[in-house]
Amino acid sequence: DAGITQSPRHKVTETGTPVTLRCHQTENHRYMYWYRQDPGHGLRLIHYSYGVKDTDKGEVSDGYSVSRSKTEDFLLTLESATSSQTSVYFCAISRMDATSGNTIYFGEGSWLTVV
Amino acid sequence: GENVEQHPSTLSVQEGDSAVIKCTYSDSASNYFPWYKQELGKRPQLIIDIRSNVGEKKDQRIAVTLNKTAKHFSLHITETQPEDSAVYFCAAIILTGGGNKLTFGTGTQLKVEL
Numbered sequence: 001d002a003g004i005t006q007s008p009r010h011k012v013t014e015t016g017t018p019v020t021l022r023c024h025q026t027e028n029h030r031y032m033y034w035y036r037q038d039p040g041h042g043l044r045l046i047h048y049s050y051g052v053k054d055t056d057k058g059e060v061s062d063g064y065s066v067s068r069s070k071t072e073d074f075l076l077t078l079e080s081a082t083s084s085q086t087s088v089y090f091c092a093i094s095r096m097d098a099t100s101g102n103t104i105y106f107g108e109g110s111w112l113t114v115v
Numbered sequence: 116g117e118n119v120e121q122h123p124s125t126l127s128v129q130e131g132d133s134a135v136i137k138c139t140y141s142d143s144a145s146n147y148f149p150w151y152k153q154e155l156g157k158r159p160q161l162i163i164d165i166r167s168n169v170g171e172k173k174d175q176r177i178a179v180t181l182n183k184t185a186k187h188f189s190l191h192i193t194e195t196q197p198e199d200s201a202v203y204f205c206a207a208i209i210l211t212g213g214g215n216k217l218t219f220g221t222g223t224q225l226k227v228e229l
Contacts, residue, residue: 033216042121042204042219043159058216059116090158094215102215103149106158 002105003027006091012113019078021110023091025071031094032074033104034058034066036087043090049074081114088112117142119207121220128195129228136223138205139187145207147215148188150179153202153222162203163190195227 003026013019023032033048035058045058047066055066063085065077078085091107118141128134140148149164165172165179165188172179176195181188188207192199202224206217 031215040221042221043217044219045216048216102147103161103164104215104217105161108158 002029002093002095004091004093004105004107006089006107006110008110009108010111012115013081015082015114016080019081019112019114021076021089021091021112023074023076023107025074025093027093027095028071029093029095030071031102032068033092033094034064034074034076035090035092035106036060037090037109038087046076046089078112081112083114086112086114117145117207117209117218119205119218119220121205121223123223124221125224125226127226127228130195130197132195134190134192134195134199134225134227136190136203136205136225137187138189138207138220139185140207140218141186142207142209143183143186144209147208148179148181149206149208149217150190151204151206151219153204155201159204192225195225197227197229200225200227 005024007022034046035043037043044060049055049068067075089110092104094102097103121138146167151159152162153159176193178191202222204222205220208215208217
């Protein structure tokens with residue numbers, strides 16, 4: 001599982017409230033990612049990080065912010081949740097494998113419902 | 116940026132038959148193509164990958180082929196079993212020494228019927 005833990009795993013929140021999802025990794029990986037998964041869209045990159053305090057936008061970053069104050073934690077924040085942000089959120093890390101090179105591994109996912 | 120198209124969106128096969136899922140990509144510089152399997156309610160898990168310097172890779176009942184000229188790659192599952200039922204995602208990336216921002220296809224729901 002590449003030592004990735006996501007929290008919370010399930011959350012229901014109201015429109016307009018802030019929400020923070022946490023991704024914690026124990027293997028000191030430099031690169032971390034947040035993806036969202038929606039039917040018909042596959043997995044889409046929200047934000048990613050290439051080191052402490054180094055982050056960049058993905059293809060669907062509007063309405064989301066991230067922070068990485070230490071190597072092991074990558075936080076995803078919805079400043080004011082909307083119903084369109086109801087989704088499954090996956091954290092991922094990039095790990096160097098002997099045969100494949102840099103390979104992405106996913107956390108278990110966080111199911112977010114905005115009502 | 117990279118664009119990955121995946122077909123079909125659903126695929127139903129009889130147990131023991133073969134299944135083929137096809138993907139095309141847009142950026143000719145992409146050089147790494149992983150495939151992920153996702154069971155209901157679970158995380159996507161890497162099942163096989165291929166780099167652009169090879170045309171085919173096999174792992175037991177699973178194989179991936181790559182045609183760089185046509186910019187498409189395919190997943191082949193032989194002797195399908197009920198436990199192969201899942202959603203399969205292809206992805207493409209320009210592999211660098213650093214992080215990989217994978218672009219995913221939209222997924223194929225494979226159902227293996229008894």
